[in-house]
Every structure is written in structure tokens, then in C-alpha cells.
Amino acid sequence: MSVPTPPEYKDPHYSLHADGTRVEDLADILRKRAAATPDLPAVITPTGTTSFRELDLEANRVAQALLRDGVVAGDRVSYIGENAPSFLAVMYGASKMGAIPTALNFRLAPAEVDYILGDGEPAVVVLGAEQERLAEVAAAVASVHTVVTVDDGPHSRSYDAWLDGVDDTDPGYRRGPDDTALMFYSSGTTGRPKGIELTGPNLGQALAAMHYLLELDTTAVALAPVPFFHVSGLGLALVTNLNGGALLLRNPTSPADLCRILQEDRVTHAVAVPTVIQFLMSLPEVHEADWSHLRYMIYGAAPMPESVLREATAVMGCKFLQSYGLTESTGGVTMLSPEDHATDGSTTHRLRSVGRPMPNVPVRIVDPETLEDLPAGQRGEVLIGGGHVMKRYWRNPGATDASITPDGWLRSGDGGSFDEDGYLYLHDRLKDMIVSGGENVYPAEIESVLTGHPAVAQVAVVGVPSERWGESPLAVVVAVPGQTVTEAELIEWARERMAHFKCPTAVAFVEALPLNASGKLLKTELRSRFG
Numbered sequence: 001m002s003v004p005t006p007p008e009y010k011d012p013h014y015s016l017h018a019d020g021t022r023v024e025d026l027a028d029i030l031r032k033r034a035a036a037t038p039d040l041p042a043v044i045t046p047t048g049t050t051s052f053r054e055l056d057l058e059a060n061r062v063a064q065a066l067l068r069d070g071v072v073a074g075d076r077v078s079y080i081g082e083n084a085p086s087f088l089a090v091m092y093g094a095s096k097m098g099a100i101p102t103a104l105n106f107r108l109a110p111a112e113v114d115y116i117l118g119d120g121e122p123a124v125v126v127l128g129a130e131q132e133r134l135a136e137v138a139a140a141v142a143s144v145h146t147v148v149t150v151d152d153g154p155h156s157r158s159y160d161a162w163l164d165g166v167d168d169t170d171p172g173y174r175r176g177p178d179d180t181a182l183m184f185y186s187s188g189t190t191g192r193p194k195g196i197e198l199t200g201p202n203l204g205q206a207l208a209a210m211h212y213l214l215e216l217d218t219t220a221v222a223l224a225p226v227p228f229f230h231v232s233g234l235g236l237a238l239v240t241n242l243n244g245g246a247l248l249l250r251n252p253t254s255p256a257d258l259c260r261i262l263q264e265d266r267v268t269h270a271v272a273v274p275t276v277i278q279f280l281m282s283l284p285e286v287h288e289a290d291w292s293h294l295r296y297m298i299y300g301a302a303p304m305p306e307s308v309l310r311e312a313t314a315v316m317g318c319k320f321l322q323s324y325g326l327t328e329s330t331g332g333v334t335m336l337s338p339e340d341h342a343t344d345g346s347t348t349h350r351l352r353s354v355g356r357p358m359p360n361v362p363v364r365i366v367d368p369e370t371l372e373d374l375p376a377g378q379r380g381e382v383l384i385g386g387g388h389v390m391k392r393y394w395r396n397p398g399a400t401d402a403s404i405t406p407d408g409w410l411r412s413g414d415g416g417s418f419d420e421d422g423y424l425y426l427h428d429r430l431k432d433m434i435v436s437g438g439e440n441v442y443p444a445e446i447e448s449v450l451t452g453h454p455a456v457a458q459v460a461v462v463g464v465p466s467e468r469w470g471e472s473p474l475a476v477v478v479a480v481p482g483q484t485v486t487e488a489e490l491i492e493w494a495r496e497r498m499a500h501f502k503c504p505t506a507v508a509f510v511e512a513l514p515l516n517a518s519g520k521l522l523k524t525e526l527r528s529r530f531g
Contacts, residue, residue: 024200024201024204025174025200026091026095026182026203026238027059027096027173029092030052030059030088033056034056036244038052038056039053040218041246042054042055042246043055043247044221044246045085045250049246050085052241055085055088055089056170058089058093058168059088059089059092059093060169061089061166061167061168062092062096062163063096063171063173064097064166065093065163066123068166069124069145069146071123072098073097073098074180075122075124076100076101076102077099077100077102077122077123078101078122078124078138079101079125079126079127079128080104080113080131080138081126081127081150082106082128083227083228083249084128084129085249086126086128086150087103087228088237090126091103091182091228095173095181096173097171097173098171098173100180100182101182102182102183102184102185102195103182103183103184103185103228104117104185105185105187105229106227110133110134112193113134113137113138116193117138117141117144118141118142119193119195120183120394121143122141122143123143123144123145123146125141125146125148126148126149126150127147127148127149127150127151127156129151130151131150132152132153135147135154136155138155175200177199177200180199180391181199182203183195183196184229184230184231184327186327187516195394196328196393197391197392197394198330198390202330202388202389202390203238205360205387206235206332207238208360209332209335209359210235211239213335213337213358215295216240218244218245219245220244220245220268220295221245221248221267222245222246222267222268222270223248223250223261223262223271224236224247224271225251230327231325231327231330231331232271232300232325236269236271236298240269245269248261248267255276255279255280256283259289262294267294269296269298270294270298271299272297272298273299274304274305274308274451275457277297277308278305278457280312281312291316294317294318295318295319296319296320296321297312297320298320299321300322304320304341304351306452309351313341320338321335321336321337322335322354322355323335323355324355324424326384327390328389329384329388329389329412330388330390334357334358334361334363335355335356336350336356336423337355340353353423353425354423355423356422356424357422360386360387363383363384363424365378365416365418366380366383368381371409376417376420377417377419377420379417379427380415380416381412381415381416382412382416382424382426383410383412384409384410384412385408385409389404389410392404414426415427427442427444432463435463435471436463436471436472437468441463441501442502443460443461443462443463446473446475446494446498446504447459447461447475449498450490450504453490454480454483455479455480455484456477456480456485456490457478457479457480458478459475459477459478460476460513461473461474461504462476462531463527464506464527464530466505472504472506473503474504474505475490475494475504475507475508477490477507477509478509478511478513479509487506490507491505508530
């Protein structure tokens with residue numbers, strides 16, 4: 001099934017600035033914003049504030065330092081570190097002279113970093129705070145001729161010294177529409193990490209979507225806890241810069257700390273997973289706080305239980321929004337809008353969906369073998385088309401051909417279905433589907449039901465061998481702190497809400513679910529442990 005997209009945005013690329021011009025590359029975001037609102041705060045950290053003018057001039061110095069060091073257009077410049085003004089300055093600065101900024105996961109082990117750097121072959125590697133441990137690894141990569149660290153170290157140049165004495169003039173490089181503008185690396189859950197090349201038009205269309213959905217402006221304060229090596233984290237940073245809002249770079253250490261930060265800094269746009277929102281609702285101070293400044297709570301990674309949504313909406317009074325997408329699709333391609341989160345019960349049936357396709361984003365459900373469209377209600381593979389689809393995988397034509405069809409559709413690998421109203425429901429990665437007694441069982445459906453139990457904080461469902469059924473669903477559960485629940489109670493909860501053949505036959509309780517360095521669930525580890 002192919003769902004018609006809503007009406008197109010006025011501008012199919014980046015949104016318009018006050019001067020009426022359109023920006024078509026990363027560098028233009030900062031160029032235009034620094035010209036329009038130079039003195040407004042671009043980034044707020046616990047130690048200070050950086051204005052758009054200051055960020056723009058620092059990016060110019062980065063560009064000039066790269067040129068001085070022999071970097072040319074098309075070279076890669078990697079940044080490994082936590083969210084920081086220097087991350088943005090390096091990204092924008094590399095773009096200003098034509099290099100390809102490459103965001104790497106700072107949580108990876110040295111051997112994993114060594115592989116990615118060897119694959120991407122950057123000319124320069126910049127290491128953020130507390131990443132000096134990787135300087136020797138980076139220096140040993142053949143392509144790397146300059147290693148820069150925010151902290152001083154024996155195997156690198158310090159960031160301040162690297163930029164000392166260089167000109168702060170913008171080189172003025174203009175990238176072509178087919179040129180790679182940014183590169184991320186996949187998390188490697190199904191093999192070696194792959195470089196994902198995104199172009200200016202890719203980013204432009206994605207940012208236009210967020211611009212029109214989030215109502216960001218120069219009064220906005222966006223809390224950016226998601227790492228910039230995630231397309232969703234960097235996407236929020238870019239669209240906030242684009243619209244002149246302030247990025248708040250503070251990392252909450254607990255739900256209570258998140259509540260404090262949201263209040264102290266009068267955050268207007270926040271990002272959290274449903275579990276964190278559920279924990280927030282258990283705090284007395286959340287119910288006593290003034291939430292009049294909060295406009296949007298953006299969530300993802302799991303459906304929002306109806307009970308949590310009702311309480312959070314009543315307490316916070318803001319708009320809730322979630323989205324679905326991949327790095328290969330330049331982030332979000334569907335949206336479950338604030339209107340879909342009605343608390344009067346009229347949209348309850350949609351809360352397990354990830355919403356409808358965004359404007360300008362065609363989405364299809366097809367038979368994974370024939371790629372023929374399937375009707376509403378029938379499950380197949382999610383295909384994504386249009387300007388959001390990545391350029392290719394870096395130096396990996398085989399993987400590119402396996403992921404992008406000859407006519408340009410991105411194969412997500414996710415199982416899904418549409419309802420009659422065009423809302424998309426996900427049913428796990430295709431490879432995660434459980435076949436039990438000849439029936440297809442989708443872990444995401446079971447997880448959604450179990451997450452609705454008030455004592456369940458997190459859950460992952462995997463298939464385990466069964467002599468009778470071939471495979472049976474096992475639910476691996478993390479309980480809400482301070483609450484107890486039994487295996488029998490959860491199985492009965494599921495049996496009251498879904499067909500019995502879909503229900504878990506066993507429940508295992510754990511302290512935490514296994515995650516990789518990007519925060520993605522490792523179901524392979526659960527299968528190995530419990531299978």
C-alpha cells in the first residue's frame with residue numbers, strides 16, 4: 001500500500017529566513033542565522049553561552065585551520081565527543097571549506113573507532129572533552145595527519161592551539177546538490193558499521209519537515225540530550241539553529257534532574273523516551289511545577305502507554321509528538337501529531353502507531369520478496385521514497401544496492417502495516433518476527449501491550465525454541481523501581497488484550513536490557529542468553 005502524502009511544504013528544502021533566501025547546505029544554516037540574529041544565544045552550556053556570531057566566527061577559524069593543514073573539499077573531518085559548541089563549530093567549519101563532517105560515536109571501544117576511522121579515512125580527527133584516550137588510535141590511522149583534542153594530550157594538538165592565529169574569514173565554499181554534505185555511521189547491529197552519506201537536499205527536506213512541525217522560533221530553548229552522532233540528535237540541533245533558538249547542552253542524570261533542568265532553564269522543546277516520562281510522572285515535584293513554558297515533548301523508541309500520556313498531558317499541558325525514521329532516511333519520515341494524542345479517548349487506537357507520512361515523503365508497505373504493494377491491514381516491509389533517501393553507503397556499493405531499489409526506494413528492513421486512515425504501525429525488524437505454530441508473531445505488538453502495565457518500565461520480546469510450537473515469545477522485562485509484578489500477572493495481562501497465540505509463554509526479569517554503544521537494543525544478546 002502506498003499512502004498519499006499530505007500537501008507539500010511551501011519550501012521543499014530548507015525553511016526561509018528573514019531575508020527570504022533559501023539555504024541548501026549545512027554551512028548556510030549558520031551563515032544566515034549569524035547574519036539575521038548575531039547576538040542571540042546559539043548554545044547554552046553549564047559553563048557559558050555562545051552567540052550565533054561567536055559560533056560563526058569559530059566555525060570560520062576551523063575552516064581556515066583545515067585549509068592551512070592541507071584539507072581539501074571532499075576530505076572527511078571526524079568529530080568524536082559529547083555534544084558541545086566545538087562539535088557544531090567543527091561541523092559547520094568543515095562544511096564552509098567543502099570537507100565532509102563525520103560524526104562518530106564517542107561510546108565506542110578503541111578497536112571499533114579504529115575500524116570506522118580506517119573505513120572513512122578522515123584527514124583530521126577532532127576529539128571532544130575526555131576523549132584523549134582515542135588520540136593514539138586516531139594518530140595511527142594512515143589517512144589522519146592531524147589529531148586535535150579539546151583536552152591537552154601527548155598524541156594531539158589542543159583545540160585552542162590549533163585555532164590560534166588563524167583568520168576568521170569564511171572561505172565561502174558552495175557544495176553542489178549531489179555532493180555528500182554529512183556522514184554518519186550505522187551502529188553495526190547486523191554487521192560492520194557503514195558510512196551513511198547524506199546530501200544538502202537530504203538535510204534540507206528533513207529540516208523543513210521539522211521546522212513546520214515544531215514551531216521553533218528565536219524564543220525557543222531546546223534541550224538536546226540525544227548525542228549528535230545520532231541523526232535525531234543532530235537534526236534537533238540543526239533545526240534549532242536554523243530558527244534562531246537556543247540549544248541547551250545539559251545531560252540530565254536522572255528523571256529528577258531532568259525535571260530540575262526543564263524548570264531552571266525554562267525549556268520549550270524537550271526530548272525523552274516514554275520510560276523517562278513515566279518516571280517523571282512518579283515525582284511529586286513534577287506535579288507541583290509550572291509547565292507553562294514547555295511547548296513540545298518529543299518522544300520515540302517505543303509507543304506511549306495511554307495512561308502515561310493522559311497523566312503527562314494533564315500535568316504538563318504541552319503538545320506531544322513522536323516520529324519514525326532511519327539515519328538512511330535522514331531521520332523522521334512519519335509523525336504522530338499532537339492532535340493524534342487527544343486525551344478524550346478519540347485517538348487511543350492510534351497511539352500504537354508512529355503516525356502518518358510527513359509531507360513530501362512517500363511511504364509504502366510491500367511484500368519483502370516481490371516488492372509489490374500490500375493492502376491496508378496487511379503486514380510487509382516499509383519502503384521510503386523521495387528526497388529523504390540517503391545518497392548511498394560510503395564505498396559499499398553492494399550494501400547500497402541491497403538497501404536502495406533501482407527506482408530509488410529505501411528498504412527499511414522494518415515490518416509494518418497501514419490502517420485505512422494511513423497510519424503506520426511497526427511490527428519489528430523483519431528478521432525479528434517469531435513464527436509460532438505456523439502463525440507470525442510480532443514482538444513489537446507484544447511489547448506495546450506489556451508496556452501498558454504500570455509495573456513495566458521496559459520490555460523486549462524475543463523468540464525462543466519450543467518443541468511444540470517451533471518458537472514461542474519470551475518477554476524480558478525491567479520492572480519499574482519499587483514495584484513488583486509476577487510472570488503470571490504479565491501473561492494474564494497480555495491474554496486479556498491480545499490473541500492468545502501472540503502472548504508470551506514466559507517472562508524473564510532483568511535489571512537492564514542490553515544496549516550497544518548507540519543505545520540500540522541487542523536482541524541477539526537476549527536470544528543467546530535465553531534461547
